[in-house]
Amino acid sequence: MRESGLANRRSASVEDPPPNGRPIGDVFKDIVGHLAAIVRAEMRLVTVELRQEAAELKSAALAIAIGNVLLIYGGIFLLLGAVYALALVLPTWLAALAVGAALALIGAIVVKTGIRKLKRPRLG
Numbered sequence: 001m002r003e004s005g006l007a008n009r010r011s012a013s014v015e016d017p018p019p020n021g022r023p024i025g026d027v028f029k030d031i032v033g034h035l036a037a038i039v040r041a042e043m044r045l046v047t048v049e050l051r052q053e054a055a056e057l058k059s060a061a062l063a064i065a066i067g068n069v070l071l072i073y074g075g076i077f078l079l080l081g082a083v084y085a086l087a088l089v090l091p092t093w094l095a096a097l098a099v100g101a102a103l104a105l106i107g108a109i110v111v112k113t114g115i116r117k118l119k120r121p122r123l124g
Helices: 002-015 024-087 092-119
Strands: none
Touching: 024 092
16 A cells, blocks of 8 residues: 555656646756757857958958058169169169169078078977
């Protein structure tokens, strides 16, 4: 008799809904549904943030590219000015040759320095 009363209590406790009136299965379904919604919302947020960051990087890269082109043109005109200035005391062809030789020498030094840095072992 005692065993049947215990069995009735166990089966009754498994089938009875919790005190708030919702079965545990429904609560777990709601939790999983809410977690899925949170993950989807986070993914949308990350997508929007990445698009905004990409747009900012694109405008920054464009500004850098335009700035570099202008710097190159400025450098060309400075070199042209140096040729014209030297042409006042030297023949024009010799002035252009002198400026070109100076640029070639500076370029060779920069390239040699870069190659030396690449060959140097990195410690750290």
